[in-house]
Amino acid sequence: MLPLSELSQKAGALLAENNHVLVTAESCTGGGIAAAITDISGSSAWFDRAFVTYSNESKMDMIDVNPKTLNIYGAVSQETVxxxxxxxxxxxxxxxxxxxxxxxxxxxxxxxxPVGTVWFGWKIGNSIEVQEMICFSGDRASVRNQACCHALAKLVDLLS
Incomplete structure (x- = not known):
């Protein structure tokens, strides 16, 4: 997989080329995807904001995750992402x-x-919606970095 900085550049180029604007909703990555995106000069043209919704309360308050979804499936689930x-x-x-x-x-x-389980969601307008689960290995920093890389690599694939 490409380094995070290269994935961010590729994602940015594709977002700009397709007149898209990205928003992120991050829990375990703690804003790492948004940080990688905003490391790219000119990203304000194709990046709007990041919601770092680490707690269940923030998921409900900031981005309308249904409390029933969290109670039934948990924060780490296809339904939640x-x-x-x-x-x-x-x-x-x-x-x-x-x-x-x-x-x-x-x-x-x-x-x-288990530790390393990460659920991802990608949504492009009303036409593409994908969720995926991967179980990464490694320590906390490694899992978070792999998650950021995977999120952007899949976005590049979906936009290509």
Missing amino acids: EEMASGALRHSRGTVAISVSGIAGPTGGTAEK
Whole structure:
């Protein structure tokens, strides 16, 4: 996989080329995707904002994740990242959203959702909606970095 800086540049070029504006809704990555994006000069033309929704309360308050979704499926779930992406688009001028929620560790894992489990959501307007789960290995920093890279690599694929 390409380094985060190269993925950010590629994503930015594709967003600009397609007249899209990105918004992120991040939990376990803590704004890492947004930081990588805004490291690119000129990103204000194709990046609107980031919602760092680390707590369940922030997911509900800032981007309208349904409390029932969190109670039934948990924060680290397909259903939650789907609602995070949709909510981020509703509360921004974005046309493309990336959402991410996971367990970076070293604590917090369970048998069903071990440390390294990360759910992703991508939404492009009303035409493309994808969710995906990956279980990464490594320490907390590694899981978070891999998650940021994967989120942008998949965005590049979806926009290409």
